[in-house]
Amino acid sequence: MxxxxxxxxxxxxxxxxxxxxxxxxxxxxxxxxxxxxxxxxxxxxxxxxxxxxxxxxxxxxxxxxxxxxxxxxxxxxxxxxxxxxxxxxxxxxxxxxxxxxxxxxxxxxxxxxxxxMPAFDVTEAEVETRLEREEVRRCLRSLTEVQRESITLAYYEGLTYREVAQRLSASLGTVKTRMRDGLIRLRNCLGGLA
Structure with missing residues (x-):
């Protein structure tokens, strides 16, 4: 060493x-x-x-x-x-x-x-859309039968006021009044969504 x-x-x-x-x-x-x-x-x-x-x-x-x-x-x-x-x-x-x-x-x-990541949260958007649909359905149920029927034919089936009147065997003026009153009630029911 x-x-x-x-x-x-x-x-x-x-x-x-x-x-x-x-x-x-x-x-x-x-x-x-x-x-x-x-x-x-x-x-x-x-x-x-x-x-x-x-x-x-x-x-x-x-x-x-x-x-x-x-x-x-x-x-x-x-x-x-x-x-x-x-x-x-x-x-x-x-x-x-x-x-x-x-x-x-x-x-x-x-x-x-x-x-x-997507530009927006797909799941969140889907949930919001589903909740909005449920809210619209709930509000549609609050309408009278003739209001709901007129709005459904016009907005979900794409019929014109005249076609809705023919389908319901009602006058054009009556259909317009039903839809106007129904849309006002929908707008009030939906509140923040409208």
Whole structure:
């Protein structure tokens, strides 16, 4: 078993991340390259554990490391190690990606559902029509026999006033009066439907 050799509290062969961060803050690209090599593996591991998709994990890890380059000055040593700072950003970015994908998926489901829905509720329309028919039938039963008969022949069988008069062997004026009075009673009975 190999024992780690420490130089100034840092394992030999391991980069001094705080020193690298200081240099990255100053825009040192070589320091960033070394920092990248040191933290990209653990960052990818954290992101992969959250996302489970290799391609997305690679993308998010790259985004995190670009953020480290651009915002290295935001690192505060008193709040934790460089690795902890990077891994915290990686975890947050991975969780944000999950939320974003979940929200996009939910939006797509809503859009798909709206596209499958009819412009109006067919069942509701059928129920309303049935209720209106029942109300009309009830109101028709409230008419006198001669009024109901005249209106039924005109509106349900499509006969003209003259044809209704001939069918009922009544004068045209009598049929018109019966229908006028019957329609007034229907309108009053139906109330909100008229």
């Amino acid at each position: 190999r024992q780690a050799v420490f130089i100034g509290g840092i394992p030999a062969g391991e980069p001094d991340l705080p020193a690298l961060m200081k240099r990255v803050t100053d825009g040192d690209q070589q320091a960033f390259s070394q920092l990248y090599d040191a933290v990209s593996g653990p960052a990818f591991g954290i992101v992969r554990a959250v996302l489970r998709d290799t391609a997305q994990s690679e993308e998010v890890t790259q985004e995190v490391l670009v953020e480290v380059w651009r915002h290295a000055d935001r690192y505060r040593p008193e709040r934790g190690t460089v690795l902890t700072w990077v891994l915290t950003m990686a975890h947050r970015r991975a969780v944000d990606r999950v939320r974003s994908v979940t929200a996009a998926s939910a939006r797509e489901e809503v859009v798909a559902l709206r596209e499958r």
